[in-house]
Amino acid sequence: EVQLVESGGGLVQPGGSLRLSCAASGFIFSNYWMTWVRQAPGKGLEWVANIKGDGSTRYYADSVKGRFTISRDNAKNSVYLQMNSLRAEDTAVYYCARVAYVDEGFDSWGQGTLVTVSS
Amino acid sequence: QSVLTQPPSVSAAPGQKVTISCSGSSSNIGNNYVSWYRQLPGTAPKILIYENNKRHSGIPDRFSGSKSGTSATLGITGLQTGDEADYYCVTFDSSLNAGVFGGGTKLTVL
Numbered sequence: 178e179v180q181l182v183e184s185g186g187g188l189v190q191p192g193g194s195l196r197l198s199c200a201a202s203g204f205i206f207s208n209y210w211m212t213w214v215r216q217a218p219g220k221g222l223e224w225v226a227n228i229k230g231d232g233s234t235r236y237y238a239d240s241v242k243g244r245f246t247i248s249r250d251n252a253k254n255s256v257y258l259q260m261n262s263l264r265a266e267d268t269a270v271y272y273c274a275r276v277a278y279v280d281e282g283f284d285s286w287g288q289g290t291l292v293t294v295s296s
Numbered sequence: 297q298s299v300l301t302q303p304p305s306v307s308a309a310p311g312q313k314v315t316i317s318c319s320g321s322s323s324n325i326g327n328n329y330v331s332w333y334r335q336l337p338g339t340a341p342k343i344l345i346y347e348n349n350k351r352h353s354g355i356p357d358r359f360s361g362s363k364s365g366t367s368a369t370l371g372i373t374g375l376q377t378g379d380e381a382d383y384y385c386v387t388f389d390s391s392l393n394a395g396v397f398g399g400g401t402k403l404t405v406l
Contacts, residue, residue, distance in 0.1 A: 212395065214341075221298070222333075222341065222384050224395035236393050272340055280329040280388040281395040282346035289340055 179203040179285040181273050186290030189263055193294070197258040199273030199287055207231065207251040210276035212283060213258050215269035215292075223269070227276065228256065241267075263294045299324060300385055300398035307404040312375050316401045318368040318385035324396055328387045330368040332361055335382045335400075344383075345370065375405050 185197040199211070212227040226237045226247040235247050246259040256273055270289040277284035301319040308314040318330065330348050333341040343352045345361035348368065360371040368385055385398040 214395075214397075221382075221400035222335075222386075222397045224386070224397055227395065236395075238394050239392070278329070278331065278346035278350075280331070280347075281386050282329065282331040282343065283333075283341075283386075284343055284346075284352065286340040286342070 179275065181275065181285055181287035183271065183273055183287040183290040186271065186292045188293045188295065190296050191264060191294055193263050194259070194261045195263065195292060197260065197271055197273075197290060197292070199256045199258075201254045201256070201273075201275070204275070206254040211247075211249065211256040212274045212276055212281065213247060213256075214272045214274055214283075214286075215267075216272070216289075217266070217269040220269075224281070225271070226258065227281070260292070263292075265294050268292060268294045298399040299389060299392070299396040300387070302383075302385060302398035302401045304399070305402045305404065307406055308375050309406050310375050310377060313371065313373045314375060314403065315372075316370045316383050316385075316403070318370070318398045320366050320368075320387065320396070322366060323391035324366075324387050324389040325363065325368055326366040327390060330361070330363055330385055330387045332359075332368075332370045333384045333386065334379075335384065341384065372403075377405050379403060380405050 213225040249256040274283035275285040332345040335341040348363040349361040
């Protein structure tokens, strides 16, 4: 069974940093692109970043480019999201998702981790 | 403002049919596959349709997807109260080099 478990969320001050983790199990992790998606309170889903199975290619939403870095450790079956220079508008539940189908077809999602940026 | 445009809400009676549209451009829907997701309050989204019109494992044939040009459509027949949820389309935008979601559509089954 595919499982994705996010961790690392919490309360951080504006301008601060946080690192999210997503631990994967139940599949050959290195074979899949992985994506981070976020959802601000009461708002819709927003695509954040993705990374290829071997880590060689990464894409970012304009809203996080230059501030967030996606990475992965295939030996640990984990994908990460390093978030720097955090702003109030980054407050959201962050989900990791497995890309099983072409063009961001996510067949599995984690339960999400809440990031709150506030002073 | 989302790159993909969905109606904010749709509604229909139990047993009826509803369609949800997702409008984009040549850099996203026009040249890439579309997926559809359903999200119940407080839970993670779940995939319904991938590659425009393929149902994910376990999704009943009441759900269908189609694409024409730069627009995609999700259809749901035989509506049930349990179908009340938020629905999202998503694809990859080749100009932005990023994934893009629609703004979401809230389905109410009256």
